[in-house]
Amino acid sequence: MAPVALPPGFRFHPTDEELVAYYLKRKINGHKIDLEIIPEIDLYQFEPWELPSKSLLPSNDLEWYFFSPRDRKYPNGSRTNRATKAGYWKSTGKDRKVNSQMRAVGMKKTLVYYQGRAPNGHRTDWVMHEYRLDEGECEIASGLQDAYALCRVFKKTPTTISNNIATSPQEHSFTSIVQMASDQSSSIDIYSEGRCDDFESSDYSVPIERCSTSFTHGSSSSLCDIGDGQWMQYLNEEEFC
DSSP: OOOOOOOTTOOOOOOHHHIIIIIIHHHHHTOOOSSOOSOBOOGGGSOGGGGGGGOSSOTTOSEEEEEEEOOBSSTTOOOBOOBOSSEEEEEEEEEEEEEETTEEEEEEEEEEEEESSTTSOEEEEEEEEEEEEOGGGOOSSTTGGGSEEEEEEEEOOOSSOOTTSOOOHHHHHHHHHHHHHHHHOOOOOSOSTTTOOOGGGSOOOOOOOOOOEEEETTEEEEGGGOOGGGHHHHHHHSOOO
């Protein structure tokens, strides 16, 4: 499927609420999505570095979104099979609720990709957010909310890469492309939800130099050593026009 023709400057940075309450809910309930920008693929049939080529978004956007059928690990179980040919996705942390209009509409799970086979796989910089719809948001049959998950995939780019970590040639090539795109794209919004803290709202304080040196009649003295009663003698010695 070819990339969607988008207007110049377009960036797709939806919030968690928008992904679940609009895109995933409409997908599962069979409603029309105004802009078909999220493709449906069997995500676990591909390695993470192969996923960008499956996206409908421009190549310089460093996040990729997919609808993926939820493949069960066991026929009668609820666990999803997240293994690929070269590795597996492992969940990390607790699932978090996604709220809309003061109610829970879904859940968000964070996963990290490991190369190799469990439990001996080594951790990579590939991360995925998997979104699931709450049963109360499903308008059709019970259990249909588990038919699809909406997945956000991205790759963290560390400043230094250890030579001890083995990467496949495909992933090494893709990493170079991502770094070049990141350097060339200055308009990517880094303040999207869950990615960056607002600097202006932090408690960061700027240190202020409170001491200065006053030069009077060829001699210098520190203003930090001057008491309140001594200011007048300096004012009297000044010549005013």
